[in-house]
Amino acid sequence: MKSADNNPLTSDGLIVREKEPLNLEMPFSTLSAFTTPNESFYVRCHFPIPEIAASEWQLKVEGEVETPFSLSYEELLEMESRTIAATLECAGNNRIFLEPKVKGVQWGLGAVGNASWTGVTLAAVLDRAKVKPGAIEVILEGADEGAVDKTPRPSGKISFSRSLPLGKAYDDVLLAYEMNGEKLTATHGFPLRAIVPGWYAMASVKWLRRLIVSSRPFNGYYQSLDYSFWDRSGTLPTLAPLREQQVKAEIARPEDGESVPANSTVRVHGAAWCGDGEIAKVEVSADAGATWNAAHLLDAPVKNAWRLWVFDWRTPTKAGKQRLLARATDSRNRVQPFEHDPDRGTYMINHVLPIEVEVI
């Protein structure tokens, strides 16, 4: 399990998983702070990056609303702003570890990052448009578009679009124009992107160009053929859009294949997050799961953001291979599983992953 494999790195040290469209991963072993620097933040694109001039951009708000309107970049900046922390994780993070191998971008551990985001609430924008009674969802449409390949395939080009139930839309969704205090870059969605706290990042649509309020469920490509899973909470399995991040701890260091000194104290550290609650506990096993020890959670919990953790591991006196595991539990007592659930396909991969180290 090597995060960087043999993939080339960008000048910022990101792993290039795909060049066109651009998909870049943070080497997770470089995790060193609660906030991921912008230049280290993973990049997920489905199509060529739209080049948008702020002066020409408008956000259209339409559909089941009393007063459809368009918002310019200038007007956006004049609205009341809010800053929130949010950990974004790609729904396909850890895909490279699935056996047998599957299609899709081969993300290792680093398609995840935490930042502070500044923008306006989606609620304020919806309120300005006055949502009609009977509306149930809002569709977020990005300016990125292209042809897709899963069948049944919509003809021509489609835009990257996802819908949110109005409950979530009004609750805590931000339309962000700043990331860690800096204007969004084109790779991260300039001029405006959604931040959907606690959900996998496919919901945090970049390059927003339109909000469409709807009175019927939207079943777009990126929430049916793609970014979906088989939900078995009802009587029969039903295809459902991916939503909440699943409870997960990842080990940043030691990294896979690293050598550590025998008979000494080695700091194991990483991050843990979940989508709908907070991290209650991270446990570390240095004996392939036979025994578990509580890690120390750093700082105070921040809603919808990851929690850093450390564990001081007393290494064995003898040289040899050791297998490290980390396992998170959330405040609703959901524990990271040991196996991937096949109903989740190539997404929502949160089973415990081993890190093999060499004690020397």
Added chain:
Amino acid sequence: MKSADNNPLTSDGLIVREKEPLNLEMPFSTLSAFTTPNESFYVRCHFPIPEIAASEWQLKVEGEVETPFSLSYEELLEMESRTIAATLECAGNNRIFLEPKVKGVQWGLGAVGNASWTGVTLAAVLDRAKVKPGAIEVILEGADEGAVDKTPRPSGKISFSRSLPLGKAYDDVLLAYEMNGEKLTATHGFPLRAIVPGWYAMASVKWLRRLIVSSRPFNGYYQSLDYSFWDRSGTLPTLAPLREQQVKAEIARPEDGESVPANSTVRVHGAAWCGDGEIAKVEVSADAGATWNAAHLLDAPVKNAWRLWVFDWRTPTKAGKQRLLARATDSRNRVQPFEHDPDRGTYMINHVLPIEVEVI
């Protein structure tokens, strides 16, 4: 365009499109009456045919109902019965004519048939269970099951299941135990199948074992990954379950490749149907679409059943190839198109198909 290709025929003269699961097609050139004889009726299966003993079978009615119950075969036969005509057409009928070639059962012209069906109304069964307020759909579950292969793939075996909006369920859906006055055979869904008039036949679930009333939209495999299309009636394309049959005329005779005498009158005949209205007009062109002539519609229209038609063609005085076309128009003025709509994928194929004949 040869209906029988080189496929083997059953002892009843049906074309074997697939042996396991069993998929049989009527050679459409044998069309000779309003009612398709049971032994000539096309057969569509997704999994091995369930062998069900009437004495052990029960239909469960559950979900969002006040009084869940089970119905035995005996009790079913004691309920008030109704007989309706309905034309069933496989949503993939005509697939063999798509260019480029696509996956799926290679149906020619004959995955369609018309029968009279006897059973109880779905409305009566739902009323007995007392549907709760807030319910929106009823899921029809068949006893046929197996593993499926389109991704995202649900794990394990799934049953063939489809949901109906309650509006349609209460309107005219029949739970049928007889076909043309005979007890259903195993191939046609014994002991009980749905008949959903006017809809493609994937909705007419066979081997019914359970009805599940639901308060949320069902997005099962056979109405999302399969038997779905890209609906562009809203702002953005949304994946929607196949429903109404599309307006279509098919020519039974002459059949493709047939020779007809020059300078004589040749009877062209076929059937036409549509899902939501009635056939208003069938036109025939004997010159590849340059001119069109009204065909004669036989008998009185019967709701949800096909309409037979004839056209007496005065053949040219000179020998040579001729291209025959038939085109239907329905009572809502919808006309058969000349091209397949790619948003329909490998389904809802109702564009005008040419029949090449040799005038000798």
